[in-house]
Amino acid sequence: MGMSYVAGIYNRYVNDLLSYGIGLGFPHELIKDAIQDVFYKLSLKPKELEKVENMKYYLFRMLKNRLLDLTKNAVRTDGIEEYRNAFSIRVTILDRMIAREDKRAVICKVEKLLDMLTDRQREAVYLRFAQDMSYEEIAQLLDITPQSARNLIFKAMRKMREQEADFLFLLLCMSFSRFYMAAI
Numbered sequence: 440m441g442m443s444y445v446a447g448i449y450n451r452y453v454n455d456l457l458s459y460g461i462g463l464g465f466p467h468e469l470i471k472d473a474i475q476d477v478f479y480k481l482s483l484k485p486k487e488l489e490k491v492e493n494m495k496y497y498l499f500r501m502l503k504n505r506l507l508d509l510t511k512n513a514v515r516t517d518g519i520e521e522y523r524n525a526f527s528i529r530v531t532i533l534d535r536m537i538a539r540e541d542k543r544a545v546i547c548k549v550e551k552l553l554d555m556l557t558d559r560q561r562e563a564v565y566l567r568f569a570q571d572m573s574y575e576e577i578a579q580l581l582d583i584t585p586q587s588a589r590n591l592i593f594k595a596m597r598k599m600r601e602q603e604a605d606f607l608f609l610l611l612c613m614s615f616s617r618f619y620m621a622a623i
Contacts, residue, residue: 445482452495455570456502462565465506473505496576499566503580552599560595567592 453474460470477498481488491497553561559581566572566580578588 442482445478445485448494449478452498455495456498459499460502460506463506469506469509473502473509476505477501493576495570496572500580555598556595560591563588563591564595
């Protein structure tokens with residue numbers, strides 16, 4: 440297990456990490472720097488990866504921690520605004536799936552549904568459905584209990600279910616995007 444193994448992990452997860460960082464509301468350049476830092480750290484100790492049970496969760500956690508560290512350092516040194524912990528999902532996966540003339544209407548419909556949710560609910564829904572994480576993994580990422588993660592997602596689904604046709608459409612898009620991205 441060496442650099443080629445770490446490079447394989449990078450190639451497999453870099454787009455998911457970038458999407459997650461964007462969803463957390465960080466600037467693209469900061470996210471790219473944080474991803475590089477994460478994989479640099481992994482390249483120094485590739486043997487530690489043998490113990491990892493769920494690589495995606497492990498990388499998401501490392502990225503979120505690194506982004507928070509970079510932001511805290513920037514606040515102390517540069518006076519940059521503090522991280523707001525506002526999670527937003529912007530529909531980027533759909534770009535490849537939908538014809539150009541229909542894309543804007545679909546994006547507006549999905550974002551309208553997601554805008555009904557709180558920041559925490561959006562992040563939990565994204566992690567559960569777009570990233571296929573367990574409630575336990577979501578709980579650890581959000582620093583809540585697994586039952587709270589279930590409740591958070593349940594309440595988000597109930598809120599979106601009020602718009603039944605749009606809700607079913609959102610679930611279809613999220614499920615399709617996960618299978619589509621896995622095939623790429």
